[in-house]
Amino acid sequence: MAKYQIAVLPGDGIGPEVMDQANRVLDAVCSKFDIQLERTVYPVGGYAIDHHGEALPESTLKGCEQADAILFGSIGGPKWDSLPLDKRPERAALLTLRSHFDLFSNLRPAKIYEGLAHLSPLRVDIAQSGVDVLVVRELTSGIYFGQPKGLEGEGEEQYAFDTMRYSKREIRRIAISAFDAAMKRGKKVTSVDKANVLVCSRLWREVVEEVAKDYTEVTLEHIYIDNATMQLLCDPAQFDVMLCSNLFGDIISDECAMLTGSMGLLPSASINGDGFGMYEPAGGSAPDIAGKGIANPIAQILSASMMLRYSLGEEAAADAIDAAVMKTLSDGVLTGELMPKEQRDKACTTEQVGTYLIQQIS
Numbered sequence: 001m002a003k004y005q006i007a008v009l010p011g012d013g014i015g016p017e018v019m020d021q022a023n024r025v026l027d028a029v030c031s032k033f034d035i036q037l038e039r040t041v042y043p044v045g046g047y048a049i050d051h052h053g054e055a056l057p058e059s060t061l062k063g064c065e066q067a068d069a070i071l072f073g074s075i076g077g078p079k080w081d082s083l084p085l086d087k088r089p090e091r092a093a094l095l096t097l098r099s100h101f102d103l104f105s106n107l108r109p110a111k112i113y114e115g116l117a118h119l120s121p122l123r124v125d126i127a128q129s130g131v132d133v134l135v136v137r138e139l140t141s142g143i144y145f146g147q148p149k150g151l152e153g154e155g156e157e158q159y160a161f162d163t164m165r166y167s168k169r170e171i172r173r174i175a176i177s178a179f180d181a182a183m184k185r186g187k188k189v190t191s192v193d194k195a196n197v198l199v200c201s202r203l204w205r206e207v208v209e210e211v212a213k214d215y216t217e218v219t220l221e222h223i224y225i226d227n228a229t230m231q232l233l234c235d236p237a238q239f240d241v242m243l244c245s246n247l248f249g250d251i252i253s254d255e256c257a258m259l260t261g262s263m264g265l266l267p268s269a270s271i272n273g274d275g276f277g278m279y280e281p282a283g284g285s286a287p288d289i290a291g292k293g294i295a296n297p298i299a300q301i302l303s304a305s306m307m308l309r310y311s312l313g314e315e316a317a318a319d320a321i322d323a324a325v326m327k328t329l330s331d332g333v334l335t336g337e338l339m340p341k342e343q344r345d346k347a348c349t350t351e352q353v354g355t356y357l358i359q360q361i362s
C-alpha cells in the first residue's frame with residue numbers, strides 16, 4: 001500500500017470549512033485506491049497568530065519540511081489587516097512558505113466543462129466557445145519579493161516603493177514550465193507582460209523567445225496585460241497556456257476563475273524543481289461568507305486532486321476526484337454563488353456538495 005505524509009494547513013475564514021470536505025473526499029478516494037495518506041494538521045495564518053503568536057510557527061514549517069506535500073486552505077482576513085505587512089498572514093506565512101520551498105511554478109487551470117457554460121458570467125455565445133486556460137504564474141520572485149521600502153521623505157513628498165526584479169534564470173525556469181505544459185495541451189503559449197513600459201518585461205520577452213526555440217511545435221504569442229484582461233472577456237478560446245509574472249498571474253487567475261463561474265472553482269499547484277508542492281485554492285479566506293457553511297469546496301477538493309497527481313503520482317485517484325467533481329456540477333449540485341440570486345434558496349451547503357461528491361466516488 002502506497003503511504004504518504006501530508007501537512008494540512010487549513011488556515012482562516014472558509015479555509016477550515018472547505019478543507020473538511022477535501023479531507024472527506026481524500027478519505028473516500030484513498031480507501032478506494034488503497035492509498036495511505038497520513039495527514040497532520042498544523043496552525044497557519046491568522047489562526048496561528050491568535051494561538052501561537054506568529055503566522056508561521058516553527059513547528060508548522062518543520063511539519064511541512066517532513067511531509068511529501070502540503071495541502072493549504074486559505075489565510076488572512078480583516079482581523080489581521082492592521083498588522084505590519086511583514087507580520088500579516090499573507091507575507092509572514094504564505095509568501096514565506098512559497099519562498100522557503102522555492103515553489104516557483106504555480107499552475108492554475110480554469111475550464112468551462114461540457115454542459116456547464118451556463119455557470120459562466122460570460123455572454124452565452126462566448127461561454128459556449130469555451131474557456132480552457134492554464135495560467136502558469138511565476139510565484140517566488142517579481143514585485144512580491146523585491147525589496148520593499150517603508151515611508152521616507154516628509155509631508156506630501158513622503159513615498160514608499162516596491163521593487164520588481166527578475167533574473168534570466170527565474171524567467172527561464174517558469175517559461176520552461178509553461179512550454180512543457182503547452183506540449184501536453186493545446187501547444188500554444190501566450191506570454192503576458194507590459195513590455196511597452198517595464199524593463200523587467202523586456203527581459204521577460206527576450207528570455208521567453210529564447211526558450212521558445214526549443215519548442216518548435218508550440219506557438220508563442222506575446223500580449224500586454226491590459227489587453228489580456230479584455231481578450232479574456234471577449235475571446236477566451238484563443239488562450240491555452242498563459243505565462244505570467246507573479247503579479248500579472250495573480251490578477252489574471254482571479255479573472256479566469258470567475259469566467260468559469262466562481263472563485264470557488266479554481267485550484268492551484270505550486271511546485272518546485274524537485275516536484276515538491278503546496279496545493280491550495282486560488283481564492284482567499286472569503287470573510288464575507290466565512291462561518292456560514294456555504295463556501296464552494298470544489299477548488300479545495302481539486303487542489304487535493306492536483307496534489308495526488310503532481311506530487312504523489314496517484315493519477316487514478318486524481319482522475320476519480322476530477323470525474324466526481326464534473327458529475328456533481330453537471331448534476332446541478334451547486335453552492336449558491338454558482339446560482340442565479342433568485343434560486344439561491346435551493347443552493348447546497350459546503351457539506352452537501354462534499355457528501356454528493358463522495359457518493360460519486362464510492
Ligand SMILES: NC(=O)c1ccc[n+]([C@@H]2O[C@H](COP(=O)([O-])OP(=O)(O)OC[C@H]3O[C@@H](n4cnc5c(N)ncnc54)[C@H](O)[C@@H]3O)[C@@H](O)[C@H]2O)c1
Nearest residue numbers: 074075076077263264282283284285286288289295296337
Ligand atoms: N491563498 C490564500 O490564502 C489567499 C488567496 C487570496 C486572498 N487571500 C486573503 O483572503 C482575504 C480575503 O481576500 P479577498 O476578499 O480579496 O478575496 P477572496 O478570494 O477571499 O474573496 C473574493 C470573493 O470570492 C468569493 N469566494 C472566494 N472563494 C470562494 C468559495 N470557495 N466559494 C464561494 N465564494 C468564494 C468571496 O466570497 C468573495 O466574494 C484577504 O486577507 C486576502 O489577502 C488569501
Ligand SMILES: CC(C)[C@H](C(=O)O)[C@@H](O)C(=O)O
Nearest residue numbers: 076090091094250282283284
Ligand atoms: C494572499 C495573496 C498573497 C496571494 C497572492 O497574491 O499570491 C493570493 O491572492 C493568491 O492568488 O494566491
Ligand SMILES: [Mg+2]
Nearest residue numbers: 250251254282
Ligand atoms: Mg490572488
